[in-house]
């Protein structure tokens with residue numbers, strides 16, 4: 001029996017019945033993006049690697065909160081090494097790697113091993129000498145404060161000198177979009193870079209508004225508290241407020257995007273539209289309910305979607321957090337990819353991808369649990 005993201009689909013549907021229904025339904029378009037044969041006769045313009053939820057810790061294997069998924073804490077380093085070796089040996093060496101967040105597990109904090117674990121994964125990534133763009137997830141904040149992260153190896157907006165931050169001046173760099181809001185004293189970890197002419201990547205901070213990524217007393221901490229308390233009455237705010245649906249996203253291990261960050265994204269995408277660029281947007285938390293278990297959605301995902309849909313330049317939104325992964329191409333043609341988490345990937349499998357970028361499409365070549373997909377431009 002198949003198991004689906006939407007629980008209503010799990011009521012005794014046989015594989016044959018589902019496949020017949022699926023072939024007739026609108027999901028056929030999604031399916032075709034997955035199975036279409038990739039044309040590899042032309043060299044790509046550039047390539048990049050993607051990996052999510054490594055959650056390394058030097059501890060015995062364990063389980064997720066509900067004991068439904070095994071977590072392979074030590075093996076995650078082995079799988080990272082395997083991914084890195086593959087990238088190192090590629091005919092077209094990836095221009096960069098996107099690490100989608102939760103690079104080390106929160107358990108490291110408990111064992112006073114946060115720094116050591118971080119050094120271990122960063123050393124591993126360094127071996128390929130490929131530029132890495134780090135996204136911040138909930139486990140980053142279980143291990144480090146925002147201030148510590150800002151001066152750590154996980155702050156890739158400062159370690160890579162091709163990036164432009166939310167607060168830089170527009171005239172300083174050709175590709176820079178400034179924040180336009182000098183009152184943004186609570187700095188967000190959001191930036192963008194252009195890996196090749198006509199292409200751009202926007203890195204978002206999904207814990208900009210959150211109880212774990214912001215400290216008391218700060219404006220954004222109290223804003224986050226107000227949001228979560230309006231939806232979740234539980235004493236333990238990690239416990240979802242309901243059993244089903246998108247309201248489940250209002251938990252402490254998620255977060256959202258400040259108005260300031262969203263205004264910045266909107267301006268960035270307006271400039272990208274004008275320059276006829278193709279944009280990849282990345283965040284730890286997914287923003288489309290059909291691309292993830294809704295418990296993993298960003299709190300204000302609807303606002304993000306409306307911004308993405310108001311611009312022609314957005315090709316795809318890449319996220320982690322939901323270790324089961326997911327994919328959906330929305331009505332505006334934006335591809336939502338949630339990458340399968342390394343931490344819940346058994347030793348005999350893999351969980352990483354390489355994206356080949358062409359004039360007319362991106363092609364994801366997946367490994368292990370990550371499927372191949374053709375991402376046609378909207």
Ligand SMILES: Nc1ccn([C@@H]2O[C@H](COP(=O)(O)OP(=O)(O)OC[C@H](O)CO)[C@@H](O)[C@H]2O)c(=O)n1
Pocket residue numbers: 064065102138139236238239240253295296321322323
């Ligand atoms: N129902 C739950 C789920 C989790 N918790 C606690 O919240 C913290 C984060 O959970 P964790 O599973 O470690 O988060 P990940 O980012 O690894 O994975 C994504 C989610 O699992 C998606 O479901 C942790 O302290 C848990 O114990 C909770 O209390 N109640």
